[in-house]
Amino acid sequence: MTSPLLVGFLASSALIAAIGAQNAFVLRQGIRGEHVVPVVLLCMGADMLLITAGIAGVGALVSAHPSVMSVARFGGAAFLIGYGLLAARRALRPAVLTPSDAAPARLGAVLLTAAALTFLNPHVYLDTVVLLGALANQQGGGRWLFGIGAMTASAVWFVTLGFGARRLAGVFATPRTWRILDGVIAATMVVLGVSLALT
Known part of the structure; x- marks a missing residue:
């Protein structure tokens, strides 16, 4: 029988590695080398909170009240489109300096954006609270081991993405590459x- 710890790690890894708004933001912050530790910690903490909630049974509660998901869906859609339009503006009208040379954004603003990209995205709740919660509760007495495995996968992913992105900083030393990245982020967010x- 496969260990619930390993099952949790693999299930969380498969869900979290998909390209999405949160991952694109963490990647951008990592490339810039700006507030990486707080952003990574916020994303890890959010996943831990949501996975714990799913294992504790909140997933069943959310499924029973679809109106909550509808509100989150439209709010999240509006935020993603708005953030995508900001990225599109950066791509079309770049600053004179490259983002790595520009004055850093305030920590509060960066954390607020990271939190919004995390908590205003209904897919985060579906993946962590509902899906991982359901999978964890199939493990019976091993559900919390499953949760530890899922949280470990989240920690490994965000640390790797946030700090590994810095290796790409040389590639993003020119305004042109930042315009391309912002264009990709804009398209991803709007889509x-x-x-x-x-949906």
Whole structure:
């Protein structure tokens, strides 16, 4: 029989590695080398909180009240589209300096954006609270071991993404590459936002 710890690690890894708004933001902060530790800690903490909630049974409660998910869906869609439009503006009208040379954004603003990209995305709740919660509760007495495995996968992912992105800093030394990245982020955010609103 496979250990619930390993099952949790693999299930969480499969869900978290998908390209999404939160991952794109962590990648951008990592490349800039700006407030990486607080952003990584916030994302890890959010996952731990949501996974714990799912194992504790909140997933069943959310499933029983679909109106909560509808509100989160439209709010999240609006935020993603708005963030995508900001990224598109950066891509079309870049600053004179490259982002790595520009004055750093305030920590509060960066953490607020990271929190919004995390908690305003209904897919985060579906993945962590509902899906991982259901999988964990299938493990019976091993559900908390499953949760530890899932949280470990989250920690490994965000640490690797946030600090590994710094290795790409040389590639992003010119405004052109930042315009390309912002264009990709803009397209990703808008597509995610529109698809979220239409589902």
